[in-house]
Amino acid sequence: MTMEVKVKRRGRRAHRLGLLLLAALALVGAGAALFIYSSAQSNSLPPIHRWFSDPASRPALATVMNGQPCPGAPFSLPSDGLIGLLWNDPAAPYTVFGTHTGLDIFGDGAPGEVPVYAAYAGYLSRLPEWKASVIIRHDDPLQPGRSIWTYYTHMAAWDGSRSFIVEAFPPGTAGQWVERGTLLGYQGDYTGNSPAPIGLHLHFSIVLSDADGAFTNEARLTNTLDPSPYFGMPLNISRFPSRPIGCATNF
Numbered sequence: 001m002t003m004e005v006k007v008k009r010r011g012r013r014a015h016r017l018g019l020l021l022l023a024a025l026a027l028v029g030a031g032a033a034l035f036i037y038s039s040a041q042s043n044s045l046p047p048i049h050r051w052f053s054d055p056a057s058r059p060a061l062a063t064v065m066n067g068q069p070c071p072g073a074p075f076s077l078p079s080d081g082l083i084g085l086l087w088n089d090p091a092a093p094y095t096v097f098g099t100h101t102g103l104d105i106f107g108d109g110a111p112g113e114v115p116v117y118a119a120y121a122g123y124l125s126r127l128p129e130w131k132a133s134v135i136i137r138h139d140d141p142l143q144p145g146r147s148i149w150t151y152y153t154h155m156a157a158w159d160g161s162r163s164f165i166v167e168a169f170p171p172g173t174a175g176q177w178v179e180r181g182t183l184l185g186y187q188g189d190y191t192g193n194s195p196a197p198i199g200l201h202l203h204f205s206i207v208l209s210d211a212d213g214a215f216t217n218e219a220r221l222t223n224t225l226d227p228s229p230y231f232g233m234p235l236n237i238s239r240f241p242s243r244p245i246g247c248a249t250n251f
């Protein structure tokens, strides 16, 4: 091989590497731009950042209902704290292409300390493999005759080593009647499949049934309901509610 061919090959390889690098940078840039654009369609991140960076700000950010529903609303807030991410919220780590399907309520306390209560009466189930979650089936108070579900998760230590669900609802519980306000467990920071720490909170969503009456996949927005009319609070991100969120009649 002549020196000239070698140099040409090396040059071609360097060119290819350069193109790959450019493509990778463009992908990273597009990803960052998507998160920045998406988070700009929401007002949820500034109060969440304040909640974690300045604990003294917490009393001024938290919605504290002590289990009392808003006037005329069927559901009571399942946990007190900052109602951070809302329904259909595109703020990071979500995006406009995959928005948040429920509410993230950030409690003030350590893992295992902030209580979580049933939002409404119904039949509670916990699948045998669920460490951090329970789900309750209800007759829909806003559309009687239809079955809906409320889902509560992150009730375990970050690594799943301890569940914070009360002993009354062991794995495998199937259709146990609970009243509104029944203690279900305590907020945790269970990360599940997430590689990053998530911070103490309750994730709560209202989930539709499938044709057989089973709950659908709550990770898809179209399987969930806007919780606003159930709680009597503006909980749909399209309202851009300031924090703390309180009871309202128009949402």
Ligand SMILES: [Zn+2]
Pocket: 085, 100, 102, 103, 104, 202, 203, 204
């Ligand atoms: Zn969530």
